[in-house]
Amino acid sequence: MSYEKTQEVLNQTVADLSKASALVHQIHWYMRGAGFLYLHPKMDELKDQLDEHLDEFAERLITIGGSPFSTLSEFDENSKIKMTSATWDKSIANRLSELVIAYKYLTEQFTQALEISEKEGDAVTVDLYTTALGDIEKTIWMLEAELGK
Template sequence: MKTNILGLPVEASQSIVNELNVLLSNYQVYYQNLRGIHWNIKGKRFFDLHLKFEELYNDSQLKIDLIAERVLTLGGVPLHTFEDYLENSTITIGKNIFKDEKAIHLIVNSLSHLLIIERTVFNAATAINDEGTSSMLSDFIGEQEKTIWMMQSWLEEGI
């Protein structure tokens, strides 16, 4: 079995690169959704939600950079055009969302979708002992599960 400079199987690493690019694409759409609801939110909860959405999109931006850098570390090329993102993303696009509950539902659904992708990549990375990718995704998963819990608590829906 041929390995790369990191000691990981080349073919399996390329597969993980492909899946990370799918994750990157979905994150880019999620990020843009967050920007949109940050700009467009209206109502009595505006001040709190405006700040929360900014916190979330800043966190997303950091994760996007980490994903792209991991793709590069594994020897791949991160996707970087809107065309690529839209072609490879399956996350719901939130357009013209002004209402608080609709915005929070979009976030919860988006994070749930990202978790599915992250767990798939995590399992593939773990199978080849790719601790770098596994660790990064483990951190993402833990944070997102907590955010989902908080958002659902805000909605008073529970898990």
């Protein structure tokens, strides 16, 4: 069976998770204000989780014959996650809101990827997306709870 569309969506995921990880890292570095003591280490935890999923998706792409994006320019050109240069004037709430936007985009992307990989009969990739989607949805819930939403 051909996994052409699954390969494409996996590569999109590689770019998006790379950008999401960079966004979390930026927030980690530029965080100031109330909540810093517990949110600063939480960003490390979120980055580790994203990087773990990134590695799984990239290795799956290689396993099914694809070639993952691997440069910063490829990640930036192919990801739909928005990032700008950091400044010190954003509140923690603003930074977390930016992260929620990125994570909500990931839920949309992962849901589409599930459909594509399921249609192409790639049960292993379906499982990877199912697990990652659960982690992303839980993180959105936690971030929104922190924001009082």
